[in-house]
Amino acid sequence: MLTFIGMGLWDExxxxxxxxxxAKKADVVCVEFYTSRLMGTSLERIEELLGRKIRVLERSDLEENSGALIEEAKTKNVAILVPGDPMVATTHSALRLEAEQKGVKTRIIHGASISSAVCGLTGLHNYRFGKSATVSYPYGKPSATPVNVVHANWSVDAHTLLYLDLHPEPMLISQAVEILRSAGLEDCFAVGIARAGSDEPVVKCDTLEKLKNHEFGEGLHIMVILAETLHFMEYECLRAFASAPPELERLVK
Amino acid sequence: MLTFIGMGLWDExxxxxxxxxxAKKADVVCVEFYTSRLMGTSLERIEELLGRKIRVLERSDLEENSGALIEEAKTKNVAILVPGDPMVATTHSALRLEAEQKGVKTRIIHGASISSAVCGLTGLHNYRFGKSATVSYPYGKPSATPVNVVHANWSVDAHTLLYLDLHPEPMLISQAVEILRSAGLEDCFAVGIARAGSDEPVVKCDTLEKLKNHEFGEGLHIMVILAETLHFMEYECLRAFASAPPELERLVK
Structure with a gap:
């Protein structure tokens, strides 16, 4: 049995x-910090909470060498601790599929995900979020995907959640803005969020150019590009929770 | 202080x-089962876990009479337990906004939400979900909104998560299909999910007409209308996790 356990957003x-x-009763407990990270804790604190040693999985253990983990799960109960909610990262669904196809039962214990937490942090309505995308570090020309997704979402009046690349190190909002602008995204209203799930998240709404210079502090960072219109309650929430400028009112339909 | 605490998907x-x-250290603990429900537990079991009495809030306590709750939170630490992740329901963001505007600090402790859990249950990729909508019981003509949202998402090749009405009683997938069809939705591929977060969720992919007669068992039920195309990994996952018919392969791009 292979059990995926969501660890939520911030700490143990x-x-x-x-x-x-x-996790306490599994035969083997692993953790992976490849698809996301828990910035408010450490491996030692998670081990202390569980009262046992935890094996740290690398990218290769989840991907090209996944067979070894699945082999182990044929005879043992293997638990994998995962930041956020498992399977929001496609790496996990590929691993789960391989396990099921090899006759290993799988189970998911869900955790809080940034994909729903953004609604609470910003006041933006969940039902108005369109497709999401990841802003990757450019090696040469920046990927057109995030900008294309924003445009597709604008065409149906939807918000866009943008995950920021974690490798080789967590991308900052200021870097993401630079990359999006160089990939052709026009200046527009967006929300930057730092340290979701902590006691002191920073949530700030402004134009991309202004967000670039806002002090968000340490990561993880994530962004929402706003739809072309806002519900008036979304506007009011962004004013109250995200210090949005009064000019944002022109988006209210 | 008003603290919103997400309770996740299924039980205490x-x-x-x-x-x-x-919740244990708050001055007052309330719970609301208006915006969603936890089908795998009861008020008594939650009270037993917390070792204290919990006040049950009605819709009116959250909406037209919200002032009383906020008044109480001016001098006491009031915790509100909420199924899922707080603020996915717009009722919560309105209450949070009113509190902040009246000078009451608010805090959110996130929980697992069906909006991310569907990815784990189905293997569908999180980044490919578009806007969501609720299928409501029709009083007269059925609302056009869910069908319009599905069409908007199809136009950008996105999946649609459909929440099913909870009032006066949780809607079943069979009822939702009838309502969507009578509102003009053509037959198409969809996934029905029952009892997300439990040990025995039912996840089944098929055409709407076939899902109507599938035995999903008890609630809560929720649905995903598939995008016009599927990533091949999504197809493989739906075959493995949701007993999808082989004809689904024609959606793979």
């Missing part, structure tokens, strides 16, 4: 009671 | 360690 206390219980 | 053990800790 964001795991659910059910997730903790399962 | 889906709350995070942080959420449990905060």
């Amino acid at each position: 206390k964001d795991i659910s009671l059910k997730g903790l219980e399962e | 053990k889906d709350i995070s360690l942080k959420g449990l800790e905060e």
Whole structure:
């Protein structure tokens, strides 16, 4: 049995009671910090909470060498701790598929994900989010994908959640703005979020050019590009929770 | 202080360690089952876990009479337990906005939400979900909104998550299909999900007409209308996790 356990957003206390219980009784417990990270804790603190040693998985353990993990799960209960909610990263669904195809049962214990947490942090309405995309570090020409996704979402009046690349190091909002602008994204209103799930998240709404110079502090960072219109309640929330400028009012339909 | 605590998807053990800790030390603990429900538990079991009495809030406490709750939060630490992740329901962001505008500090402790859990359950890629909508019970003519949202998402090749109405009682997938069809939605491929977060979720992919007669068992139910194309990994996952028919392969691009 292979059990994926979501650890939520920030520190070791964001795991659910059910997730903790399962991790304690598994034969083997692994953790991966490749698809995301928990900035408010450390491996040592998670091990202390569980009262046992945890094996750290690298990218290769999840991808090209995944067979070894699945082989182990044929005879043992293997739990994999994952930041956020498992399977929001496609790496996990590929691993789960391979396990099921090889006859290993899988189970998911869900955790909080940034993909829903952005609604609480910003006041933006969940039902108005369109497709999401990742802003990657450019090696040569920046990828057109995030800008294309923003344009597609604008065409149906939807917000865009943009994940920022984590490798080789977590991308900052200021870097993401530079990359998006150089990939052709016009200046527009967006929301930057730092340290979601912590006691002191920073949430700031402004134009891209102004967000570039805003002091968000340490990561992880994430961004939302706003739809072409806002519900008036979304506007009010962005004013109250994200210090949005009054000019944002012109988006209210 | 008003603290919103997400309870996750299914039962009392889906709350995070942080959420449990905060609920135990709050001056007043309330719960609301208006915006969603936890089908795998009861008020009594949640009270037992917390070791204290919990006040149940009605819709009116959250909406037209919200002033009373906010008044109380001026002098006490009030915690509100909420199924799923707080603020995915717009009711919560309105309450949070009113509190902040009246000078009451607010805090969110995130929980697992069906909006990310669907990715794990189905293998569908998170970044390919477009806007979501709710299928409501029709009083007269059915609302055109869900069908319009599906069409908008199809225009940008995105999946659509459809929440099903909870009032007066949780809608079933069979009822939702009838309503969507009578509102003009053509037959297409979709995924029905029952009891997300439980040990025995049912996940089934097929055409709407076939899903109507599938036995999903007890609620809550939720649906995804598939985009016009699928990534081949999404197809493979739907075959493995959702017993999708082989004809689905024609959507793979």
